[in-house]
Amino acid sequence: xxxxxxxDSQVPVFEEAPVELRCNYSSSVSVYLFWYVQYPNQGLQLxxxxxxxxxxxxxxxxxxxxxxxxxxxxxxxxxxVHISDTAEYFCAVSSQTGANNLFxxxxxxxxxxx
Amino acid sequence: xxxISQKPSRDICQRGTSLTIQCQVDSQVxxxxxxxxxxxxxxxxIATANQGSEATYExxxxxxxxxxxxPNLTFSxxxxxxxxxxxxxxxxxxxxxxxxxEQYxxxxxxxxxx
Numbered sequence: 591x592x593x594x595x596x597x598d599s600q601v602p603v604f605e606e607a608p609v610e611l612r613c614n615y616s617s618s619v620s621v622y623l624f625w626y627v628q629y630p631n632q633g634l635q636l637x638x639x640x641x642x643x644x645x646x647x648x649x650x651x652x653x654x655x656x657x658x659x660x661x662x663x664x665x666x667x668x669x670x671v672h673i674s675d676t677a678e679y680f681c682a683v684s685s686q687t688g689a690n691n692l693f694x695x696x697x698x699x700x701x702x703x704x
Numbered sequence: 705x706x707x708i709s710q711k712p713s714r715d716i717c718q719r720g721t722s723l724t725i726q727c728q729v730d731s732q733v734x735x736x737x738x739x740x741x742x743x744x745x746x747x748x749x750i751a752t753a754n755q756g757s758e759a760t761y762e763x764x765x766x767x768x769x770x771x772x773x774x775p776n777l778t779f780s781x782x783x784x785x786x787x788x789x790x791x792x793x794x795x796x797x798x799x800x801x802x803x804x805x806e807q808y809x810x811x812x813x814x815x816x817x818x
Contacts (some may be wrong), residue, residue, distance in 0.1 A: 622805045633796055634747075634809040636705075641805060680746060690735055690800050691762075692807055694746045 592617040592683045594695035596676075602701045603671055611666040611698045613665040613681030623664040625655055628678040628697075637679075640664065651675070676702045706731050706799050708810035716816045717787055724783045725813045727797035734801050738770070741794040750795075753780040760768035777805070787817045 595614045603609045615621060625637040638649025644658040656664045664681060681695040707730040717723050727736065736753040740771040751759040751772055757774035784791050794814050798807040 624806060626809075632706075633811040634798075636806055636808065638805050685807055690805055690807070691737075691749055691752070692747075692798075694748075696746045 591686060592619075592693045594681050594683055594693055596695035596697050596698050598680055598703065599696065600699045602703055603674055604703050606664065608669050609671050609675075611669065611700065613664045613666065613677050613695060615662050615664065615670040615681075615683045617683060619681045619683065621683040622686060623655075623657060624684070625649065625653070625666050626666075626680045626682060626694075627651075628680065630677070632646075633661060634645070634680065637666070665669075671700070671702050673702050673704060675700060705808045706733060708797065708799060708808060710795075710810040710811060710813050713811065714814040714816075716761075718818060719788055721781055722785045723787065723788055723790040723815060724781050725795055725797075725815075727780045727782070727810055729778045729799050730786060734777075735799065735807075736774060736780045737798045737800070737807065738772060738782045739796045741796060743792070745769060747796065748757065750782070784815065787815075789817045791815065792817045802814070809818075 593616045623640040627632040628634050638647050640647050640657045648683045650652045653668050680697045681694045709728045711726045738750040739747040741747045749762050750765045751761040753759050753772050753774040755774045771783045794812045796812045798809045800807040
């Protein structure tokens with residue numbers, strides 16, 4: 591089975607400052623990794639994904655994430671945040687074998703302060 | 705990515721009643737999933753909706769409480785039966801393709817049980 595830990599439940603950051611949202615996972619098999627964003631009163635939108643290849647993946651809205659296999663981490667970063675980035679961010683994993691089930695972390699609430 | 709709609713977008717229901725949530729996709733998809741997001745929490749997979757056969761339920765979820773139908777490759781329903789206040793959640797459907805691994809989510813149905 592897989593599990594995901596997002597250590598920071600809330601991250602406040604000033605506008606135009608950089609941000610890192612942390613994600614660690616646990617799995618006995620190889621996994622695929624995802625970041626989703628949920629804006630208030632909306633569904634989830636895929637930000638980026640790691641399936642294979644380069645460990646640095648770029649997503650929408652200027653976000654990027656780096657897969658670190660030895661540390662079992664997949665932290666999300668943005669060099670300069672905007673007010674519109676205020677949202678809930680979820681890290682998720684899926685096993686490379688078997689069903690395509692997604693296992694989600696508990697989420698990190700990013701609040702961008704003007 | 706596929707465009708996914710859900711009906712209703714929200715509802716307030718009385719204890720003991722049932723609600724059926726519809727999920728419609730604008731293209732044929734291999735896999736459809738149903739998730740629950742309880743207030744302030746992450747997403748939990750309820751079941752995988754299989755076209756033409758019984759849904760596959762995750763641990764802690766049973767068919768009598770959450771019957772699911774999937775009559776074709778673009779449509780699925782989730783029924784929340786004999787509701788109690790603990791069923792108050794956002795219910796989301798998602799879709800995926802067998803070899804693509806990422807999932808795309810509908811806007812969700814916000815259910816409040818009084």
